Amino acid sequence: MSRLIDEKDIENIALGAAILGTGGGGDPHIGKLMAQQAIKEYGPVTLLEPNEVPDDALVVPVAMMGAPTVFIEKIPNGDETTKSLRRLEKYMGKKVYAVMPMECGGLNSTIPFVVAAQTGLPIVDADGMGRAFPELQMETFNVYDVSGTPMVVSDEKDNFVVIETQDNDMMEYLARGITIRMGGVGYIAHYTMTGKKMKSASIGYTTTLSMELGSILRSKDDNYVSPLDKMKKVLSTSDYGEPIGLFEAKIVDVDRSTEQGFAKGTVKLEGINDYTEKTYVVEFQNENLIAFEDDRPIVTVPDLITFLDLETFKPLTTESLRYGYRVLCLAIPTPSIMRTEKALKVWGPKYFGYDLPFVPVEERVMTND
Template sequence: MGQTIGVKEIEYLAIGAAVLGTGGGGDPYIGKLMAQKAIEECGPVTLLAPDEVPDDALVVPTAMMGAPTVFFEKIPNGDEALHSLRRLEEYLGKKAFAVMPMECGGLNSTIPFVVAARSGLPLVDADGMGRAFPELQMETFNVYGVSGTPMVITDERGNWCLVNTVDNHLLEYIARGITIRMGGVGHIAEYPMTGKEMKETSIHYTTTLAINIGKAIVHARERLENPLEGMGKALAESNYGEPLVLFEGKIIDVDRRTVEGFTRGTVTLEGLGTDAGSHFKVEFQNENLIAYRNDEVVATVPDLITFLDLETYKPITTEGLRYGYRTICIGIPTPPIMRTTEALEIWGPKYFGYDLPFIPVEELAKNVKRGRS
């Protein structure tokens, strides 16, 4: 039943999840170390396929919420999310059958492994975003009718809060305020649901996909091959589309700030190689949201916009973007469940304040003429 995830798989997961995380989800390096330490101390984690979970079982997603930039200065103890899970179980009067990721991105793909290893629970191979998003209601669970509360949020000093709200938008508003007062970062257990609800509302097999993407990048580097080919093969076996090169260039400016519990900003690049003479800009709120090439939109949320180091193809998070970095920016089409009318109301460009329609990145990419402008 299930597959066994050990230290090596976490190494791949941290890379692949950062690719799918579109720059967000928290620093994958710290999350990787936390998960590997937990597995070394407590043993490997069992990863369950969604259909291996009984319909009446309790499944609880766990995660970190807050501004990723703050996380660099507030390294967690490692047991905060586990405490949130235990307090939620006490409130519900029921033990969790399994935990799962809230999103597929960076730190928040590895935190649930910390909880799973230290609790002895299995982890479900699915999540509620298929990427990373900055707000708690931006989950397929919410889109398709699951309540995010009751939710528990815990900080590194032991402070914790139980949150119950009338809807998931208010959950985000209240929990964000609590997180800000906890210093910008909190650790949560939320969206408690049945196995049946999980199967119907989650994006399946994203943990396996992240591991396969990470493995493809590592093996391609070892063999001096093009990592995009391996990534393409991994994505071809999923509900995602093939990776599309949007731009190759050098970062010439990063405007980044922490505002209201989010890391917001813009990164600007000048072209290299076949993109010499062109410019590129990406706006982000924890995650990359909109990409412009020569002031024309070439990708929008919810499709994935991810920066990779031009030499190593290691993914770069929004808090890791630096002046002078040479990068390649790729777009990845998201699964159909994330492109429905209901889903786009929750996380389409208009929700983030952009007066733009959602146009699939594979359609926008057809208009990208890579070369000197």
């Protein structure tokens, strides 16, 4: 059943989506402020359940693409993504019924609310990843045969490009190059699809799940229950699975650079508390991709790897990781739609250059494999 999303809800969505965003999806604080300002100016946004969208309606995912490290230095005006949507409508000669998130990540879970508020359109409670990924073809939309183009990329200087390609890999390649030349950040509208296709090719209710997770972290419960225990309860009854606390550690080194439009790097950690004498490495490309314990892989994409501040339990994005931070590393099993053979060819560990088969994190932890 549809509901109205207000400024308070955005607080929870931004925080919860940063948990599911695996360190990526853009800065949640900036995205939160943008969405709250838009709602304050234009009014609450209608959040639709996927089954409330007519089968013949036009749905368009909207997002920011580029390196998160660049975005925090290059704050947008606020209407760039809405302009991309309107330019796509004009190019196609069709009106959009609803927008939706491309992925579940800090900024990219709230940017669609900016567009929805500014246009008066509803937003669909679903997305194309159930987490965040660094590349545009890494979408359930792509895996289940939705064309990513026509696509519009706009920047903060009112430049824009319309892209038409034969496949979604080429869409990513061209859009990445354009984004780099726009200064490292672009604002996009793409993967236009019908309501019927959206229902079969997306992961449903991720905005609601983000809102629930964010509410847990922001709540002050007199009868103290660990936030992790609350998150376990919520996630274990969702399309994901029960989160697993991989380790507690202190960050001893962060090697991070912006390359080819991505923030790439490695985080080295030393175990603390029950994990002393162990060392850990997490590698990322915008998002956390793989975690090693003493050189042994313990979780890989597409399962989720999330850092939480050990004191506040607030999620940490890859661009915010610093030497000395004490963190809890959390693994969350990804929804089954992300683990099919067809899907793993698009975003499994082999795609990112790791000569490893995908093993579900719950099996790795259980077998110590």
